[in-house]
Amino acid sequence: MSSHLSKQTVEALPEAGSREWWLVYLLAPIVLGGFAIVLFPSLVYDRFVWQYLWGPVVADAAGRPVVHDGVRAVTGYNIVNTVTYLVAVGYSLPGLRTYLRHLNVTFDARLAYGFAPIIIAGGAMRALEDIGLLGDFSVLFITPTIYLVVTAVAVLALGIGAVARNRGLLSIPGTVGVVGAIWAVGAVGWAFLYGATTTAPLRLWVPVATTGIAFGVTATYYWGTGFSDVATLRHPMLVLAVFGQMWDAAQNIIGVTFLGYSPKMFLTNLIYQATGFVGSTFVLKLLVTGAIVWYLADAKDEMNQTWWWLMTFFIGAIGLPMGVRGSLRMMLGV
Structure with a gap:
């Protein structure tokens, strides 16, 4: 039946x-x-x-x-x-x-890097909601509605980019990058302006430390992959994926170790509570990201390139907004 x-x-x-x-x-x-x-x-x-x-x-x-x-x-x-x-x-x-x-x-690294500012802007808007600056619009920038908003902006930017490209004005990645950069600069600038005008201490060392750790691990990854026979490991999109995930891992370890925070993601917080190890999230992110990146690098020539692009970009897009949100929240003491 x-x-x-x-x-x-x-x-x-x-x-x-x-x-x-x-x-x-x-x-x-x-x-x-x-x-x-x-x-x-x-x-x-x-x-x-x-x-x-x-x-x-x-x-x-x-x-x-x-x-x-x-x-x-x-x-x-x-x-x-x-x-x-x-x-x-x-x-x-x-x-x-x-x-x-x-x-x-065209599914290439230029498009992925063009999308990065929009992803960063989404993380910054989430931090602004945490701070309480968005008023009645706050519900639009909480999971899962924030994903719908960011996706809508990305889809609109792509459409505008297609029109600009067809008229010989600007490429799609360039248009997407401009739209995202304007949004990201505005959102991050708002957070810094708020911090500069309140009596609460502004921990500028936090974003410096989190981005510094992320850049350091990513640079070490890039240097280390030079000894590998798998040249794809140095693909710009995989480098972006590593940086995004390590930025998230960095803000977690800074928050847990020095500022009394706990991981917000369900799985990472569960592991942290079970182990009691302040570096559990960082180690987990490092191991999982390494395994996924190695698989994607090895499968690039065999996998459908569109799917490879989407999967690779998705890995970086998960980490980037978390790194931005956590860094801004901790910088402002929220």
């Missing part, structure tokens, strides 16, 4: 790659989620969406636990929203890949 139903479902779906297929791809999660909430509001919305997804966002904006229909939600990451966000990212990758192909985007 189940096999017959599955076969009928597959046959009813439009041809893969058609406009109708993409319409189903985009609307299916919304429609299925909407039906589930209507049919099982207490189970799906109260006990899943509210308690683990939306509730933590509201709690983060409010700065305290919040209650809806008797269900309490607390701020922070948990195993449910962590897995849900990873699944959502995986589901979105085919659509992102098709959009980039439609714009005739």
